[in-house]
Amino acid sequence: MVFITRRERFNAAHKLYNPDWSAEKNLEVFGKCSNPNWHGHNYELFVTVKGEPDKVTGFVINLKSLSKIVQEKVIDKLDHRNINMDVDFMKDKMPSTEVLAIEIWHQIADDIRTAGAFLHSIKLSETENNFVEYFGN
């Protein structure tokens, strides 16, 4: 079993804000991330896939195929977008790094299986000082 990771990037706006709370409560819990007019990040996404290398190609998965799946199902929907407003799979969800990583998993796990490998983990970095990892359960 070998694990192969592809890095992709997207730049997006978001805010962490619970509309059922007062502005004060939002500020207390989410700090500057609750600023009503949004802020944004250069996200780095690391998609790790596992499998046996193919006897002939030496590939667990062709990185062109993996990159195409991630591009179409994730990057095209998130890049230069507002995560709260523009992204179908984040509708009515809190756009924390944790929740975003879980939802990205669900966007691509089946397609990667169809391509002959297994999704192992999603690592999503929001700043140079914090990142999240999700392993599917």
Added chain:
Amino acid sequence: MVFITRRERFNAAHKLYNPDWSAEKNLEVFGKCSNPNWHGHNYELFVTVKGEPDKVTGFVINLKSLSKIVQEKVIDKLDHRNINMDVDFMKDKMPSTEVLAIEIWHQIADDIRTAGAFLHSIKLSETENNFVEYFGN
């Protein structure tokens, strides 16, 4: 003459959009950066100051003083903000990396001179693939 550089960071939302143009024209010129609902970046700011090192301290400028100036005049206004909507010194200006770097220069040049050194350059990085430098004229 020695040059000393301090790195600071801020995360902000923006869009590049000319309200006098159609959405089509904006898309043609600014591409995905014109998305109406904003996107964002982890900006890296490098402030370079020059001067003679002090005979006693060995400092061109005390980095605590430099960091305080940059924090109060730049980072506090930009971090976790919307550059188009929230930032006084960017009002009615196009928030391209070029224009933002020039305006950051004007926010801190005088204070650095008062602190006994000279602002040499502003370097502002928007993504890992592009950055801007401004030397004051």
Added chain:
Amino acid sequence: MVFITRRERFNAAHKLYNPDWSAEKNLEVFGKCSNPNWHGHNYELFVTVKGEPDKVTGFVINLKSLSKIVQEKVIDKLDHRNINMDVDFMKDKMPSTEVLAIEIWHQIADDIRTAGAFLHSIKLSETENNFVEYFGN
């Protein structure tokens, strides 16, 4: 289960030196790290915590809380200090990266549990070419 990692940094001096050995034996085992007058590093610390994201906030742990724990129990004691001489929890211990990572674990594991999550790993990087990971046993 989601894993979230916070990076913190500290700059410290240390030496690897066994007082029961001759200078020659110390040099043979520890090389340049045994220099009697100390040397130092920019350490990078990655604290990984695991748990279920909160239904409302989307957080495994509020990063402000995590950062505060790490700051008070680890960074304030190590930053700009001499690990052999100044750090209570390293007293009479060899300040190898391995031992330091283990002791950092013990400084924060309970507080993180009190904050509602579980410490998963300590990763401690001494230079760009070597780092250590500890998972609690």
Added chain:
Amino acid sequence: MVFITRRERFNAAHKLYNPDWSAEKNLEVFGKCSNPNWHGHNYELFVTVKGEPDKVTGFVINLKSLSKIVQEKVIDKLDHRNINMDVDFMKDKMPSTEVLAIEIWHQIADDIRTAGAFLHSIKLSETENNFVEYFGN
């Protein structure tokens, strides 16, 4: 149990090319990597070893010993070489990152055990956007 990782680097040429296939088939599967006149990379290799820290030295393994093993068995054979043509342990093998990581494991696992620790993983990075990990089975 503590895990310690040493980073080493090598610069090498390779191509991904199956001589049983037409040039068209090679291009379809391997893309630009099949260019007949080779291309190359700055590879980054992360060797992770696990064990109990020694009571006296605080070391899982002396990094000088680990570095010497990796240098002699891996770097000296790969650095500034052509992986397809010059490297004994890659003879008649497809030089994908996956296969190369597996073969590097086999070059050093026994020597690391002799040195008193256990090889845990090989991580091999080909570009800033893709890397492979192998855990020995």
Added chain:
Amino acid sequence: MVFITRRERFNAAHKLYNPDWSAEKNLEVFGKCSNPNWHGHNYELFVTVKGEPDKVTGFVINLKSLSKIVQEKVIDKLDHRNINMDVDFMKDKMPSTEVLAIEIWHQIADDIRTAGAFLHSIKLSETENNFVEYFGN
């Protein structure tokens, strides 16, 4: 005047070898870089352009235009290629980082002027430990 820099990358094979010299002389001067079967690098190219920001767009140059020029005139010719054998503008030239940087300048300087800005510098990084800069004369 503002300076804007675009980073591009290419992976290529090369060797440093003077056919008028013996293998011994080549080894003495060029070291491992003279290995007859090639080696390779992940090159990083930083193209810096200068000009006045446009009053309306805030751009010195549209980065899409700059990226297109660099892609067509430089990256498409170098990426996944052998610099000694495959690259028209390096024919009969020594593929040192210095010479390659100079020749890249000549590939794009005119096109950038046509696009309304001025090429300021080429920075070309061969490994994490060495890079070259060229300013046009």
Added chain:
Amino acid sequence: MVFITRRERFNAAHKLYNPDWSAEKNLEVFGKCSNPNWHGHNYELFVTVKGEPDKVTGFVINLKSLSKIVQEKVIDKLDHRNINMDVDFMKDKMPSTEVLAIEIWHQIADDIRTAGAFLHSIKLSETENNFVEYFGN
């Protein structure tokens, strides 16, 4: 004229402390850097040399020669040392990054001229957030 840069690294201890001042005054001016028991850094040194590329080799300077000069005159004296106590060329000098960069310049400028090129700049990075540049006057 082409500029070529070599990166080297050293890990050292130091403190910023003026023995003519009280501990309070030292703390006020130098902050945590005045801690009496030292602290340390992973310094990164970038030595930039300029000249015309040689017609035959394509080199401004052979990087092996440059690296040897920097190793012998700078790194061997600083690496795994205490800058205040162990380094001849820093005796009785304040080990700020500014002063250290200037003194490193004087250690190598003549040898680089003897090797046929000109020292252009010393860039010395103390942490990921601050660095100094010196151009010789």
